[in-house]
Amino acid sequence: MVNKFSIKNLDMYYGDFQALINVNMEILDKEITALIGPSGCGKSTFLRTLNRMNDLIEGVRVEGEILLDGENIYKDIDVTKLRTRIGMVFQKPNPFPMSVYDNVAYGPRAHGIKKKAELDEIVEKSLRRAAIWDEVKDRIKKNALSLSGGQQQRICIARALAVDPEVLLMDEPTSALDPISTLKVEDLAEELKKDITIIIVTHNMQQAARISDKTAFFLNGELIEFDETDIIFSVPKDKRTEDYITGRFG
Amino acid sequence: MKKKINFKEGLIYGIIGVATLFTIGILVFILGFIFSKGLPHLDSHFLTSQFDSTSAYVDVKLSEGTENPLGLILGEMTLKEKGSIEKQVIVVKDIEKTSLAESAVNNKGQNLAISKNDIINRIEGENVEGKSVDEVNQILNSINADKVTLRITKQGGGIFPMLMTTLMMIGLALLFSVPIGVLAAIYLVEYAKPGRFVNLVRFATESLAGIPSIIYGLFGMILFVMTLNFGYSLLAGALTLSIILLPVIIRQTEESLKAVPDSYREASFGLGANKIYTISRVIIPTAMPGIVVAIILSIGRIVGESAALLLTAGTAAKIPSSLFESGSTLTVKAYTLAKEEANIELASAIGSVIIIIILILNALSKLLSRKITKI
Numbered sequence: 001m002v003n004k005f006s007i008k009n010l011d012m013y014y015g016d017f018q019a020l021i022n023v024n025m026e027i028l029d030k031e032i033t034a035l036i037g038p039s040g041c042g043k044s045t046f047l048r049t050l051n052r053m054n055d056l057i058e059g060v061r062v063e064g065e066i067l068l069d070g071e072n073i074y075k076d077i078d079v080t081k082l083r084t085r086i087g088m089v090f091q092k093p094n095p096f097p098m099s100v101y102d103n104v105a106y107g108p109r110a111h112g113i114k115k116k117a118e119l120d121e122i123v124e125k126s127l128r129r130a131a132i133w134d135e136v137k138d139r140i141k142k143n144a145l146s147l148s149g150g151q152q153q154r155i156c157i158a159r160a161l162a163v164d165p166e167v168l169l170m171d172e173p174t175s176a177l178d179p180i181s182t183l184k185v186e187d188l189a190e191e192l193k194k195d196i197t198i199i200i201v202t203h204n205m206q207q208a209a210r211i212s213d214k215t216a217f218f219l220n221g222e223l224i225e226f227d228e229t230d231i232i233f234s235v236p237k238d239k240r241t242e243d244y245i246t247g248r249f250g
Numbered sequence: 251m252k253k254k255i256n257f258k259e260g261l262i263y264g265i266i267g268v269a270t271l272f273t274i275g276i277l278v279f280i281l282g283f284i285f286s287k288g289l290p291h292l293d294s295h296f297l298t299s300q301f302d303s304t305s306a307y308v309d310v311k312l313s314e315g316t317e318n319p320l321g322l323i324l325g326e327m328t329l330k331e332k333g334s335i336e337k338q339v340i341v342v343k344d345i346e347k348t349s350l351a352e353s354a355v356n357n358k359g360q361n362l363a364i365s366k367n368d369i370i371n372r373i374e375g376e377n378v379e380g381k382s383v384d385e386v387n388q389i390l391n392s393i394n395a396d397k398v399t400l401r402i403t404k405q406g407g408g409i410f411p412m413l414m415t416t417l418m419m420i421g422l423a424l425l426f427s428v429p430i431g432v433l434a435a436i437y438l439v440e441y442a443k444p445g446r447f448v449n450l451v452r453f454a455t456e457s458l459a460g461i462p463s464i465i466y467g468l469f470g471m472i473l474f475v476m477t478l479n480f481g482y483s484l485l486a487g488a489l490t491l492s493i494i495l496l497p498v499i500i501r502q503t504e505e506s507l508k509a510v511p512d513s514y515r516e517a518s519f520g521l522g523a524n525k526i527y528t529i530s531r532v533i534i535p536t537a538m539p540g541i542v543v544a545i546i547l548s549i550g551r552i553v554g555e556s557a558a559l560l561l562t563a564g565t566a567a568k569i570p571s572s573l574f575e576s577g578s579t580l581t582v583k584a585y586t587l588a589k590e591e592a593n594i595e596l597a598s599a600i601g602s603v604i605i606i607i608i609l610i611l612n613a614l615s616k617l618l619s620r621k622i623t624k625i
Contacts (some may be wrong), residue, residue, distance in 0.1 A: 053520065058443065083522035090520075094513035096532055106531070110523035156517070163521055 002015065004167060004197045010064035012042075012049055014057070019045045021221045023064075027214075032198045033190060034212035034229065036205065038079040038244065042221040043201050046208050047169050051086040052079050055098065068167075084111065089158030091172040093152035095144035095159070100127075100136050103144045103155055107163035119229050130158035131188050151183025157188065167194065170200040174207065186211050205245055217241045283607060287598035295367060296599065298623040299408025301567035301583075305371065306404075308354040308362050310449045311397045318350070320390055321349020322364070324383050340378055340386050354400075364402060397624045409600055414569045415484070415577035419559070420552050422488035423495060423574075424545060431499030432541060438500070439507040440529055442493035459497035466494050467558035475562055487563025494558060495548045502547060506540020507533060528614075537625065539618045546615040553607055578602050 005027035012020035013111060014050040020042050027033050035043040045054065052073065054060045064074050073082050084107070095103050104123045123140070127133040136147070144155050153173060160168060170189070174182040189211055190196055202208050208215050209229060216226040217238075225232060225241045236242045312319035325343035328336050342364060345351050351364040352405060366557070370386070374393065378386050434451075442448045470490030480486040510533050518528040534541075556579075564576030565586050576585065580600050588597040 051520065053516065056516075056519065080522040080524055083520055088516075088520035090513060090516060092513060093518045094511070096517065097536055098513060106518070107521035107523070110518075110521060110527050110531075159517070159521065 003027065004069065006065070006067040006070075008065040008067070010046075010049070010062070010066060012045060012054070012063070013059075013060040013061040020049070023223045025216065025223060025226055026242045027156050027199065029197050030193060031213040032193055032211055034208035035199065035201045035218060036203075036208050036215060036244070037218035037224075039203075041218040043216075043218045044171055045221075046218065047171055047199060047201050050167075051083050051088055051169055053088065054147045055079065058250070076141070085165055086167040086169060087163065087165035088169045089153070089157050089160055089173045092176050093149055093156055095147075095152050095155050097143065097145055099141050100144045100147070100155055100172045104158050104162050106159060111163065123141060123158075126158040126162040127155075129161050129192065131184065131191070132158060148181070149158045150177050150184060151198065153177060153181065153185060153186065157185070161192075165196060167197045167199065170198065171199050172203060175203060182207075198215065205233075218245060252318040273411050281605065284598050284601040285596055286600035288600070289402070291595065292602060293336035295405075296408050297603075298366075298445045300404060300406050301408060301411050303406035304404050305401060306356045306362055307399060307401050308364065309399050310354045310364065311350045312393075312395075313348045313350050318346060318348075321346040321351055321371075324370070324386060326383055327369070331441050338380055340383065341342070341380065342366055342368045342370065357605055364400075365404075367405050369403040369405060370400055370427065371403055395423065400595035407601065409580065409583065410601070411567055411569045412580045412583045413603075415563075416553060416579040416581075418484060419488055419491065419563070419579050420549050420582060422484065423552055424489035424548060426489060426492035427495040427499055427548065428545060430506050431496050431544070432503050434496075435503035435507060436529060436534075437499045439504055440525070440533065455497040455500050458493075459501065462557075463494055463555060464557040464561075466490055469493075470558060480574060482562065482564030482566075482576040483574045484563060484570045484577055487577075490558050490562045491552055491555060494555065496550055497552060498551060499544045502544035503537070503541050506537040506543070509540065510536045543615045543618050546611050546618070550608055550611045550615075552577070553604060553611070554581060555579070558587050560585065580607075 003026050006089075007023055007025040007027075010020055010023040011018065023046060035047060037043045046056045049062060050066065050073075054062070068085065070078065070083070070174070071077055077085075088154060092145075096106065098106075101123055104126050105119045108119060108122050113122070124133065127136065127140075132151060135151060136155070139147075144152060147155065157168075157173075174185050177185065185208065189200065192198060200208075200212065212229045214226065215229045215232040217224045217231060217232065217240075219240055223235060225238045227237075233245060236245065310320060313321060322342050323346065324340050324342040327339055327341040329339050339546065342351075344366065345364070354362055354364050356362040372378060373386070373389055376389065378389065381389075401583055413537050438448060438451060442451075456487065470486055470493070474480045474486035474489050475482060478486075514532050514536060515528060523531070559582050563582070565578045565582060566576035567578060569582060570577035581604060584597045584600040584604065587600065588595045
């Protein structure tokens with residue numbers, strides 16, 4: 001196993017407010033890492049630091065290093081290139097108000113792929129990888145907003161996969177979905193793990209226990225504990241982790 | 251005690267009801283007044299004819315082998331002139347298919363088709379005013395040549411030039427203001443960092459929106475008509491209108507851009523798309539219905555504008571043949587008709603046309619707004 005991400009002494013500020021405090025973390029390639037913690041603990045903020053999504057917010061300041069395959073993502077890699085290497089799936093399904101095809105082809109088109117045959121191939125491959133090809137292959141020209149929430153979320157995953165990312169960041173991807181759709185997305189994550197690294201923020205402890213290899217527990221901007229999922233959920237070293245996973249707070 | 255409250259409520263309810271009825275009553279009264287005066291004038295002739303009547307000598311070839319070689323079916327008409335003098339004239343009621351009247355030529359050799367409702371004043375130099383149809387037909391039948399020279403008068407009283415000028419004004423003003431307004435709105439929503447400058451721009455656009463149009467008219471007259479020497483012209487009018495429209499377009503476009511969910515921007519940036527790609531492929535298409543509403547509202551504003559155009563585009567009742575010629579829109583003509591010629595009937599007829607156009611535009615924008623809220 002090799003390190004995909006190395007996070008060293010990461011501090012992050014929203015103006016005067018420090019949202020992340022001295023986070024150190026090594027994320028391995030082709031694993032699922034779950035980030036858990038109560039609301040406002042900084043786990044989503046941390047996730048959004050990894051593909052520089054926080055750049056869009058006014059007054060954000062990042063200190064420390066985040067290395068992707070040894071390269072500093074704030075210095076060595078162009079941000080658009082970085083975001084093609086690191087895909088992102090959001091909490092609420094957010095397909096564009098256009099056809100399923102155009103949604104999935106959006107990323108490749110943004111990076112200059114114009115040939116229809118090539119796009120067709122990418123779209124089909126991405127939809128198959130997101131395990132939704134069979135459901136939408138007859139409605140590929142229909143507006144993606146006409147699909148169900150669970151299908152929309154998998155379209156968004158297909159859209160992220162279309163640019164062939166090495167890492168997929170998932171920000172509570174199932175919190176707006178019904179249980180069956182949730183299971184489908186979880187199965188999909190485990191399937192995708194064969195090729196790519198997945199980092200998932202979740203509020204659902206069972207979900208973290210079910211699908212992740214490693215789990216990180218955040219509290220008030222600090223990384224409290226980061227270990228094998230089995231260990232975190234059976235014999236956590238920190239009292240605060242134990243309190244959280246046994247439901248005593250959060 | 252209970253009764254007192256009921257009385258109070260009843261009184262307030264009554265006042266509210268009266269106020270509402272008053273509002274509706276005024277609207278119905280205005281529409282009724284304008285339509286009752288104006289609608290009888292509305293016909294195809296009114297919409298397609300020139301405003302001023304024009305006279306010309308034309309040569310018409312006679313078609314051979316037909317019963318009526320000229321092919322014109324004539325009728326009598328009483329014409330009211332100024333000072334309530336009436337005179338009887340010969341008018342073209344219909345044109346037979348065999349007639350060559352469509353390819354009549356005037357004395358400069360240009361084509362000048364005879365059409366329905368044209369008045370025939372002279373035939374081969376002979377005045378036919380006051381003659382009966384039978385007499386005129388006798389004159390025509392006695393002609394023994396392959397062509398006949400007529401003096402015809404194309405009846406005016408139509409609003410075709412104003413309709414065309416209004417359309418040209420709409421096209422030209424939108425051409426200037428839509429690109430500038432939409433780009434400015436994109437800058438304000440997507441690029442500008444919130445702060446003093448943006449607040450200043452917003453304050454400026456809001457103030458511009460509140461200034462009465464006569465002020466813009468004065469400004470346009472001094473800048474475009476006089477300083478830049480465009481004269482009273484289509485161009486000066488359209489440029490002045492563009493300035494009036496800018497705040498409307500900027501604010502409406504801003505609102506529709508703000509209504510695009512941030513999750514679309516995040517999704518696009520998350521895929522590594524850059525800002526321009528995101529704006530052109532996701533944000534503008536999503537905001538499009540709102541931008542179209544901005545354009546429709548602008549058209550409404552152009553159709554309704556009178557003061558600013560009076561001072562910049564002038565009042566000529568003809569289709570401007572170049573950007574630097576004067577032309578009056580429907581609204582300006584309604585104004586001058588009522589004010590300078592005291593022709594309330596014709597002004598009301600134009601008013602009816604304007605009201606119908608505005609109603610259609612409002613319905614269109616309502617329809618599109620509903621589409622926006624669906625997103």
